[in-house]
Amino acid sequence: MDKELTKHDKKIISYPKMNLVGSSDADSKIKRNPGIEFNIDRISNITVNRSAVERRCAGYAVRRSIKKQQQAAWLLKAISLIDLTTLSGDDTESRVKRLCGKSKRPLSAQLIKSLGIESLNLSVAAVCVYHDMLKTAHQALKDSKIKLAAVSTGFPAGLSPLPLRLQEIEYSVASGADEIDIVISRRHVLEGKWKELYEEVKSFRDSCGEAHMKTILATGEIGNLSNIAKASQICMMAGADFIKTSTGKEPVNATLPVSLVMARMIRSYYEETGYSIGFKAAGGISDSKTALTYMTMIKEELGRRWLESDLFRFGASSLLGDIERQLDHFASGYYSASYRHPLT
């Protein structure tokens, strides 16, 4: 890409400045969504044209170019949007401690120095664990601005008794969780029981209290894009702070078409109510290029303001390692083997 510019190219670089929606203004604080009354009319007319969605998705990566310094900047931003996650049956305290350590220092000191970004104090957005690991993580993250998130409500299937699911939230909040990732009952979506879904999510929100609630739609298990759009609206009506694609445990997790549909629902909710809802893409986003495509989509559909950690997250574990390698390449001009970087 490093092409020498001829005089013809140079002459035309100064074209009129774009008037992009929602530029920067990153510090403005968002109003928390209190939820609104259940209103079936808000979803009854929703239809999603799948081929149009796919066509739009095919465009982001080829229509917008993010190279060199811009790429490094976007990747640094991507790091600040990560919910660094471990959700395995074999999680141990030491693994969670290591993850928390990594979350505070996502890049090696040497790399930060050579990029000249000491002043950014870069860290990931949050660490996301099961309830049992909260205590360890809470301990490891004290004195940091990193949020602590717990998956809850019978994650990943969400089929334990409702009182237990509500209690689980309360337990996690009491153990220091700032954010609760809940799972919805997929059957309510598949059976079209929208009122039941609304009540369920609303009760989760009540249990969350001050903790922010991310609602996992499990998009790989609720059928088609129209269902995903409707479920997104119901969750936002019921008071979700974030809507999240998947648990990472479904056969198909985050995809760009699904994410586009959810982003468009966030946009229409914002236009109609004035509340900004966050979006979390989780599962399957493991390389820098994919992450950049998601960020491009968000910037195009929702604007620059949405690329801040209070409105956008990647739920990921291996993504950070790949970003680190790309940044290392930007700084040094060479690709390093993955084993040269710390475990995530």
Next chain:
Amino acid sequence: MTLIESFEKLDYSDALESSKEAQTWLDSYGRRFGQFINGKFESKSNADLIASLNPSNGDLLANIEVASPDQLKKAITAARKALPAWQAMGGHGRAKVLYALTRLLQKHTRLVSVLETLDNGKPIRESRDIDIPLAIRHFYHHAGWAQIQEREFSEYKAIGVVAQIVPWNFPLLMLSWKIAPAIAMGNTLVFKPAEQTPITAMFFAHLCEQAGVPDGVINIVNGAGATGAALAAHEGIDKVAFTGSTSVGRAIRRATAGQNKKLTLELGGKSAFVVFEDADLDAAVEGLVDSIWFNQGEVCCAGSRLLVQAQIADKLHTKLKKRMQTLRQGTPLNKSVDIGSLVSQTQYQRVDELVQNGLEHGG
């Protein structure tokens, strides 16, 4: 800009395609092109010149000589003379030539894409991903048909000498639509590109020299409307194929009346984009964006009339206005732009007048 500033802004990169190779190629012809007749470029020192400009910055790409009546006649005579041998080559022989031409075009894809963007003002992404690959596919497609022509089209015969006149919105793609099928079938031709966008046709002529196209089979002449009119009305022509405006199409129909010429006209339209209330409105907006701003809207079937069911009109208009803010305009060589330059200053003024006119009428 520092890395930290970039981090705050999160702008896209200006991914500029270099035009260096294209400029060098233009320089190698002294930025002046004559007519391509009987397998050779021929230049007249006293010819009238038309300047072919880069619409994005007004730079001169090349001066184009207007074909004189003598040159037109010479081109048509050359095409007539080449006809018997070209037909005698048979489908298989012609396929060889077509394949050679296509491979050369394919080999120079990037250069041709840049030339097209420089000349027409369309974003490099569109010439690189759409115009040029499609043109190449057309040539391959018709090379394939030529190869099996005796078997598949045994009852069809070539017409003879064809005059082909195309507009400026898809210069090389239009050229491929016209030239590939005509020569595959065994016709010979005189082709005239639009005076605003002759550069890729000149490059194509340059490839014809290398591909072993027999002399006189493909002739390319330059000029504006008057040249086109003289070519279409010329008695040495068996068929006229024209793509362009309705008014010129009518004029050609009148000029060729009673001449016993075959005629193909592909003229302009005002296509409607219809949205009903049960549509996915976000999808409709994207469809509309593709429909009206692809190639700066310089498409004969661009969705230039938007018809919306009344209940959803406000909602759709709001969405559309918002979407328009994220369309990126800029230098066509930047891969991150959606809208490049209109083809010429004249066209810009025309569009501007239409917009003003619309506003005056309450738009």
